Amino acid sequence: MSAGTAGHVARSTVRPNSETIRRTPMRTFLRTDDGVTIDSVYEPGSAVYDASRSPSGDPVFVVAHGFTGDVDKPHVRRVAEALAPYGAVVTFSFRGHGASGGRSTVGDREVLDLAAAVAWAREQGHARVVTVGFSMGGSVVLRHAALYGSGRSEGSPGDSGGSERERREQRAQARTDAVVSVSAPARWYYRGTAPMRKLHWLVTRPEGRLVGRYGLRTRIQNGGWDPVPLSPVEAVPHIAPTPLLIVHGDRDGYFPVDHPRMLADAAAGHAELWLEPGMGHAEHAATDDLLARIGRWGGSQDS
Incomplete structure (x- = not known):
């Protein structure tokens, strides 16, 4: 996995003189x-660190937002x-969302977006990466963990040539050490609730995609999946031994509780x-207490 040259541009060459710094x-x-x-966006967290200490022991959370979200929402x-x-x-903003390029594939090629963000997080010196995804992002973190982890061997969607050793190194750089999936679907094409x-309609109809583009700042790819990507419930068995937490509200208006139970x-x-008793759907419904937990x-989670 390559994050291009952007990570190199972002690094600072200034050495602090003080004993403590905020990264x-x-x-x-x-x-x-x-x-x-x-x-x-990389944010170092709210703690003050010893300037002489490497961040390798500190976790970094890579947040995968839901559909129509973006990094500035x-x-x-x-x-x-x-x-x-x-x-x-x-x-980060998934493809087709906010200022990112491309068009949304509603959970398919977004695995590559997450892989780039995870690799960039490791470039900042963190040895432990925790992916946290909500709704569409929740399905993406599950598939990413399966495709880039140790439980699945046929390669990742980003494998594009090179030696087997190079591909293994790319997957290692983009892998996660723990996974949190919040309000995710278990299966594709679910239409059992009014919000879904x-x-x-938003994704499949031309007028819906116009609403997405101009009303929700989300550019959606025209046409269906070909091939259909690995579903979240198919991905989950390949995540072990990576620690996995599945979080879902019992009042989720999009995906009823049979979805998290299928995943578990x-x-x-x-x-x-x-x-979670009384919780609705995704980021908007996640309380500060839940996010703290x-x-x-x-x-x-140990790496």
């Missing part, structure tokens, strides 16, 4: 393996702020499942 936030555009530019910023006491945070029927069952005892869970 500097950075914003840049990453380049995915299929050539899409991804608007990305208030609900994405709130998630980043809530996780900051527990480690550094990388946020509206979302399918597919994990065959490997995953933790938190069914996610931060503590992610920070406690």
Whole structure:
């Protein structure tokens, strides 16, 4: 996995003279393996660190937002702020969202966007990466962990030539050490709730895509998946031994509770499942207390 030259441009050559520092936030555009530019932000977290100490022992949370979100949306910023006491945070806009390039494939090629963000997080010196995804992003973190982890061997969507050793090194740089999937679907093409029927109209109809582009700042790819990507429930068995947390609200208006239960069952005892009483869907419904618990869970997972 290559994040292009953007990560090198963002690095500072200034050496602090003080005994303690706050690592500097950075914003840049990453380049995915299929050539899409991804608007990305690295924030060092809220703690003050010893200037002589490497960040390698500190976790970094890579946040994968839901459909129609982006790095500047208030609900994405709130998630980043809530996780900051527990480690550094990388946020980014998926393809087709905000200032990122390309068009949204609604969870398919977005795995490459997440892989670029994870690789960039490791470039900042962090040995432990925790991916945290919401709704569409929740499905992406599951598929990413399966495709770039140790449980699946046929390669990642970004493999594009080179030796087998080079491909292994790319996947290692882009892999995650722990996964949190919030409000994710278990299966594709679900239309069992009114919000999901509206979302399918938005994605599949020309007038819906116009609403997405001009009303929601989301540019959506025309045409269906070919081939259909690995579904979240098919991906989950390949995530082990990477720690996995599945979080879902019992009042989720998009995906009822059979979705997280299917995901947990597919994990065959490997995953933790938190069914949150009274919680609705994704970032907007995640309370500060829940985000803090996610931060503590992610920070406690050993690499």
